[in-house]
Amino acid sequence: MxxxxxxxxxxxxxxxxxxxxxxxxxxxxxxxxxxxxxxxxxxxxxxxxxxxxxxxxxxxxxxxxxxxxxxxxxxxxxxxxxxQPLEKSAEKPQPATEKEATVLILKGWSYRPEKIKFNNYYAIDVELTNHAGKDILEFDARLNFRDTLGGYLYSINLSRNLNIPAGATRIDQGSRENNRLIGEEHQMRKIQSQDIVVQLVVRRIVFADGSIQRF
Incomplete structure (x- = not known):
């Protein structure tokens, strides 16, 4: 042709x-x-x-x-x-946070100034509740802090070896290695607690019976 x-x-x-x-x-x-x-x-x-x-x-x-x-x-x-018929849009998967909320729940949090040697730190205390129905041996999770517009502020890793019995609530008192905010370098010290949005992100939970749940 x-x-x-x-x-x-x-x-x-x-x-x-x-x-x-x-x-x-x-x-x-x-x-x-x-x-x-x-x-x-x-x-x-x-x-x-x-x-x-x-x-x-x-x-x-x-x-x-x-x-x-x-x-x-x-x-x-x-x-x-x-x-041709229009294809129906695929159903959106349920967000992982809903699934996480049925296992480990963030009940509350607070941060407070703490002086160590010559530096001022902000220790973060996190209150967690186990809703899994069985004892939690350890877990891998972190907290993300954002402002009211969704802008990123800060994030911390929670203590991995915090044992939480089924139905119990425990407070993770921030350690210096991963749960401290340096007050002079971070804007969270200038923001009121009610203006900070906190998100609990759970990656893995190890239960006392040996089972593991991943998210």
């Missing part, structure tokens, strides 16, 4: 040939003698022009035919898409 690019090349070649023939005929006319009448050259030129015109018409028909085929195929594709 001829592509549009090939057809345009053929048209260009035909036009070049036509102009070359006209130029040659004109040059021959200027140098014509009585032995080579002008009428004969005009007849030859008209024949050549007729041939070229026929080729152009044939190429035009080919181009128009290809265009009509493409348009028809586009119409078929459009109708096919119209008749």
């Amino acid at each position: 001829l592509t549009r690019e090939k057809i345009m090349r053929l048209l260009t070649l035909l036009l070049i040939t036509l102009f070359a023939s006209l130029s040659q005929a004109w040059a021959d006319t200027e140098t014509t003698t009585n032995g080579n009448p002008v009428e004969q050259q005009i007849i030859q030129l008209e024949q050549r022009l007729t041939e070229l015109t026929t080729h152009l018409e044939q190429l035009n028909q080919i181009v128009n035919s290809q265009i009509m085929e493409e348009l028809q195929q586009l119409r078929v594709d459009v109708e096919t898409l119209k008749n």
Whole structure:
């Protein structure tokens, strides 16, 4: 099948040939003698022009035919898409926080200034309740602190080896390694507690019976 690019090349070649023939005929006319009448050259030129015109018409028909085929195929594709039913959007999975809330719940939190040597720190106390129905041996979790607009403030890792019996509440008193805020370097000291949003993110819980739950 001829592509549009090939057809345009053929048209260009035909036009070049036509102009070359006209130029040659004109040059021959200027140098014509009585032995080579002008009428004969005009007849030859008209024949050549007729041939070229026929080729152009044939190429035009080919181009128009290809265009009509493409348009028809586009119409078929459009109708096919119209008749296809819209796929129902997949149901969104339940957020992990809802699942976590049924196991380990953040009951409350607070931070307080604490002076260690020559530096001022903010110790963070976290109150957690075990709703799993069985004793928690240890867990991997962290707290994310954000402002009321959702902007990130700070995050801490909770103590991994905090044992919480089933149904009991324990307070994780922040250790210096992972639960301290340096007051001079952090903006949380300038924000009221009610203006801070806290999110408990649980990654894994190990129960006393040896079972492990991951989130």
